[in-house]
Amino acid sequence: MTGATYIIGFLLLRGVAAWTVDIVHDITVHMNHVISVPFSIPKYDSSSELSKIVITTEDNDIAIPSFQLEQNETSFNGILNVTGVFLGRTKLIFTLEENRGGESSQEVSRIIVVREERTIDTVFTASVAILVSILYINFGCAMDWNVCRDTLKRPVGPAIGFCCQFLIMPLLSFLIGYLLFSDRPELHIGMFFTGISPSGGASNIWTVLLDGNLNLSITMTTICTIAAFGMMPFWIFTLGRYIFAQGDLIVPYRQIGIFVIGLVIPLVIGFVIQRKLPRVSKILVRIMKPFSIILIIFIIIFAITTNLYLFKLFSWKIIIAGMGLPWLGFTFGLIVAKICRQSQADIRAIAIETGIQNTGVAIFLLRFTLKPPADDLTTVIPVCTAIMTPIPLTVLYIIKLIYQYRMQKAGSKVKLETVPSLEKLQQTTEISTITQPNESNLSN
Template sequence: MSVFASLAICKVAKDAAGVAGNIFAFGLFVSPIPTFRRIIRNGSTEMFSGLPYIYSLMNCLICMWYGTPLISHDNILVTTVNSIGAVFQFVYIILFMMSAEKEKKVKMLAWLMGVLGIFAIILIGSLQIDDIVMRRLFVGILSCASLISMFASPLFIIKLVIQTKSVEFMPFYLSLSTFLMSTSFLVYGLLSDDIFIYVPNGIGTILGMTQLILYFYYESKSRRMDAEEPVEVRYNQLLLPARYGPKLELAMLLFGSIIGAITVASLRVTRSCNREELQIFFVLFDGVNKKIYAKISFTFLGKEVICPVGHQDMNLWRVSAHLSSQPLVAALPPPFGSLLPGAEAWGHAEALVSNVSYSSNEERGVRKWIELGSEAISTAFPLWVTIGCVLGLLRPSSFNWVTPKLCTVGLGVIMLGMGMSLTLDDLRSALFMPKEVISGFVLQYSVMPISAFLVSKLLNLPSHYAAGLILVGCCPGGTASNIVTYLARGNVALSVIMTAASTLSAVIMTPFLTAKLAGKYVAVDAAGLLMSTLQVVLLPVLAGAFLVKYFQPFVKFISPLMPPMAVATAAMLSGNAIAQSSSSILMSSGQVILASCLLHASGFFFGYILARMLGLDVSSSRTISIEVGMQNAALGVVLATNHFGDPLTTVPCAVSSVCHSIFGSILAGIWRFSVPAEIKD
């Protein structure tokens, strides 16, 4: 490889790392939003510290100045990320001051004025240095120090976590985003040989990893401690419309006491609950008018809580303790059958109480650490995919061992693991979700083709690049979307059905849409697509669901290993796809990269937004977003090679595999720790 080619590869890799750092930094900048929602809702800053935002503002201002052409060369990505960060930090500081106590408010204002004053001195002072090398050295040392101080600021929170043995005041997304951003800019600094970038970000990588380890350790520990704490439940009050009179109120009060006694007795037997999951409520519904007539509050760990009322059977009296997924039902005689109008609308009362107790010595050994490691690896999914992509671009020979047969086997094993997370009933119910499947199919073959056409026109792409981009948009969803859905806690059964439907229909839809939008007819191998779908998607998933039904001990044993295997396979497939087309990607212009990013960003965004507008739940909307945004780019490369005369037509297809892999992995990393309500229930 020539020196010029090596330099070109390093330049592309450095820019890729910088772009990834900007993306992850945006996640870092928005990660405090849940914290500030809580602060604004409670009207108090509680035990949260404002120092991280002060340090972050100082860091962003100095590093923004360091990245400008007046200080250093070719560091525009450093300037962009820190400019955006400075705006975010300033807004957070203002919001923090609005909700803080007077003493905290005065301190925050003093710190803010101090930061702005120091930055003004640095800016004016550095411009007085005529020697550009000395100017860079001066600002570089300051930026390095400010970066280290920013990465060190969570040490206050780390100390609090260790002291309280609780992760309540260490937001997970803040730790994750810090780790991913600092790792990306560590690579960026190494490739640009800038000591003022790679040294502080190397420290940030280590501290970010430390925060993640502490988070997983203390979160699991706090759950175990909560599970062992006793629960006190007492009947407190009953609210009824006046028209029912005191006799009915007294009768219901007595009945409620009976139900409450049963609940308390059952809880004393089990002595197990999770602080986050405990929901106990006593509600009277009118089966005709669907109105709430009664409510119960309870005492939990010394705090009185008015219970939230979820969607329940409208014809039941119910006292529920949702402590596990295995309820014990105790039926009681029908209450007050003659006291309410429309008595036939009321069923019997029942107490639902878990009979599963927690053993303090159960499953705390090697398996617990395996699960912890599995979760940590899966959390860093975007990082592994990015590493695979960069390695495939810089060292394509690293993936010479990856054969088509190995890819097929790897995908089959992962799909088998996904099947183990499902049951045959899940797959059967997915088949009977016509609204979700049809919505996904329509969005798959409308959002992406139209977006590809509009982006190619908007950027005025050359005809060969435009044809390749449109071809990618007209391809079906890729099997990698199933892996991403699995890691993002989406509806895996729906994802499998959608992938199969879009792949099989690609025999007609891909040639038709490509001919209409790109003016070129492409033939698709129907038999090959059918065999591939059966071999890689449907049969392994069905086999996994079969194992769940008949071999549950084996499934329980192997299930913690499946997420890391899925992550490794996705990183391998992404890196291999890029390695196969590395020369084409390096030939591509920034215009093609921008076009591919816009195409897939549109797919993910509009796939989710339109699915929600159609009334689909969060889990299904996530699944459709991933299915729409991730295309079968490998099929696009094959079709472009076989049916288009210009070899440059394959370039957008190759670049597409990079874009959707990175975007999809980022979404999976974000959504993995935001479980939809329908999955929780």
């Protein structure tokens, strides 16, 4: 229980008398636990006609109240028992009814239901932090600046990818969140943070599988990862402030600054290893890729088994949001690339790079910067996005395989645009970022 005891508001009952409730302003209770809170209602002129006191919450799916009441000459005194049902925030409402039929209600407190802090939660958060740090060290070791330099000689493709990633996707995520979660600021924040995250390294694998321009994909991933250190805070401190204000939440400036610095350090470490210890860098790249995949699988299983409550949050709105952001990202990336008259291979690379977000970074940022229960509630959005992202890409890949099989069966030679093989991808660069389970399976 937090907050200080004070008198909340004055309301007129049938225009005759005013009544007040003395109770704490903020009541924090753990999920599946009960907390007892004392309260007092001073008697007023017409209190002798009082027939009933009703205490309810705005949302019984979050918290359920019950109470015991006694009275003396000056006041009604009671003990309020609040049962935490599920994560979230709701309001506590007192209603007084008179014998003559008069009734008056007022919101007197805010109830916050959070999860009980467990050791396993700390281990999970630390595991995510370690995973992201390892992946960024790996990225620093694997960045091929020669490939980036060659691609940047014709910067149209990277420029399109940058605009799609850090202009279209943030605005798109904000709009989707506004339309679907206008009454749920926590989910709106989760949607927005997912949209402002950089592209995921899985885009490189999918680019190869779907015959895109690998060099362009690698360059865009590199540029977006570096640019994210500036673009993510920019969007959070501008458009993101509106969402925080709507949810009566404080923008975590300090935590976001620490987060950005925390990602720069492993990236620099990886780059230094690449420059100073090239042999060690090659060994690390080879070792870290399978290690990262194992760690990713571990985190996913860990997250599901320890946070099953997330699936209770899944609703049709969350599923649509999880599909909408990446799928519309693919579509907008394709349209913009076509308008700019890019080659087919470049169009595929830009579309894939735009739609695939690094949901691991989004989860890490949300859990690191927000306080309970917001950190838990917001996580469901990037989790859903991670699940939905590979679906259209998998369908396209299956269609491609079927088409090739039919052409070969018909005796026709299928002429596809030449693209690097997966082996060349591993030799050229081993960019490892957080991927979804479906993506990992397809890349094997």
